[in-house]
Amino acid sequence: xxxxxxxxxxxxxxxxxxxxxxxxxxxxxxxxxxxxxxxxxxxxxxxxxxxxxxxxxxxxxxxxxxxxxxxxxxxxxxxxxxxxxxxxxxxxxxxxxxxxxxxxxxxxxxxxxxxxxxxxxxxxxxxxxxxxxxxxxxxxx
Amino acid sequence: xxxxxxxxxxxxxxxxxxxxxxxxxxxxxxxxxxxxxxxxxxxxxxxxxxxxxxxxxxxxxxxxxxxxxxxxxxxxxxxxxxxxxxxxxxxxxxxxxxxxxxxxxxxxxxxxxxxxxxxxxxxxxxxxxxxxxxxxxxxxx
DNA sequence: GTATCTGCAAAACATTTGCAATTCT
DNA sequence: AGAATTGCAAATGTTTTGCAGATAC
Numbered sequence: 001x002x003x004x005x006x007x008x009x010x011x012x013x014x015x016x017x018x019x020x021x022x023x024x025x026x027x028x029x030x031x032x033x034x035x036x037x038x039x040x041x042x043x044x045x046x047x048x049x050x051x052x053x054x055x056x057x058x059x060x061x062x063x064x065x066x067x068x069x070x071x072x073x074x075x076x077x078x079x080x081x082x083x084x085x086x087x088x089x090x091x092x093x094x095x096x097x098x099x100x101x102x103x104x105x106x107x108x109x110x111x112x113x114x115x116x117x118x119x120x121x122x123x124x125x126x127x128x129x130x131x132x133x134x135x136x137x138x139x140x141x
Numbered sequence: 142x143x144x145x146x147x148x149x150x151x152x153x154x155x156x157x158x159x160x161x162x163x164x165x166x167x168x169x170x171x172x173x174x175x176x177x178x179x180x181x182x183x184x185x186x187x188x189x190x191x192x193x194x195x196x197x198x199x200x201x202x203x204x205x206x207x208x209x210x211x212x213x214x215x216x217x218x219x220x221x222x223x224x225x226x227x228x229x230x231x232x233x234x235x236x237x238x239x240x241x242x243x244x245x246x247x248x249x250x251x252x253x254x255x256x257x258x259x260x261x262x263x264x265x266x267x268x269x270x271x272x273x274x275x276x277x278x279x280x281x282x
Numbered sequence: 283g284t285a286t287c288t289g290c291a292a293a294a295c296a297t298t299t300g301c302a303a304t305t306c307t
Numbered sequence: 308a309g310a311a312t313t314g315c316a317a318a319t320g321t322t323t324t325g326c327a328g329a330t331a332c
Contacts, residue, residue, distance in 0.1 A: 022306090022312065041296080056314040061297065078268075080218055081322090082296065095259055106258035113254065113269070117247035118236055124273040127219075128254070132265040163287065163331085182321080197289040202322065222297090223321070287330070294323070304313070 017070040024055060028063045032073055032087040038094070038103045040082050078103060078129045093128035099137040106130075158211040165196060169204045173214055173228040179235070179244045181223050219244060219270045234269035240278040247271075 010030050011021035019025065031044055039047075045060045064085055067073040076084040078096050086094075088105065095104040108128055151171050152162035160166065172185055180188075186201045205226055208214040217225040219237045227235075229246065236245040249269055 058314055075221070077218055077221055080216070080224065083221065093256065095262065106256040108256060109253065112250065115234065115247040115249055118271070120276040120279065121236065122274040122279060123271050125271065127270040129268040130259070130264050130266065133263040135261040138261065138263060199289055298319070
């Protein structure tokens, strides 16, 4: 659970990671923190562009790369063609419903995921992606 | 463990899934079955083109899409920019060593991976991608 | 002989890069 | 002023598509 809510906190969050809190950067991170639906670059850009007419897609790309490198956001590549972003950087998996398209977060037991085959390997990142049909869609058949 | 070895078996394997075993298709699937290193389209194409000068990248793409839809091969998107392919369609995870670039298969306990958060969800596909440093690279520091 | 398969060239798309204009301190 | 940031346009790189020629049954 993240506690970040106000713009002030967003700016602080950026500063703590050595990133200058420019207006576009604050708004992009704020978007990710507020809307937790793992948006694409296109989604972030088109929504923010309504309120920030001068915003360019390049800035969205630059900022997301910056945030990713700083470990403030996390890349979600559950779809092959486009990258999604998640402001929750704690260990968790992603489930994509093929029927409604929603992406759900779910808890994973990090220890249970450590395979014997990887004994003496150093694991830095774990991406767990499931696909199927969510509860809601299964009920509405 | 897969038992497929000879070209005859490859052709049969294709036929069983309703795919006409043309020469390029046999060679592409054979490549995947023989070399188990999760090759990219570029790798498959450039290696096979040495022996099949008329081969085009389009055919490699078409064939891989066909094989994926037929569930004969599996897509591995452990890298953001390019797609890899795996002839092993049984449940297992992929580990990428950031130092040497190798991709390792590892066993996963399917039951342990089923999160309570996904109770009543239907899970069709599970992609588990880890990144880090492999045992060999850790030893050679 | 008809349907399928192949392969070239062009298109489509997401992402990156070069660079000039803008902003911030 | 000087350094960092932004944004446009062009480039890049992977994958798809349209279509004509080749192949198979």
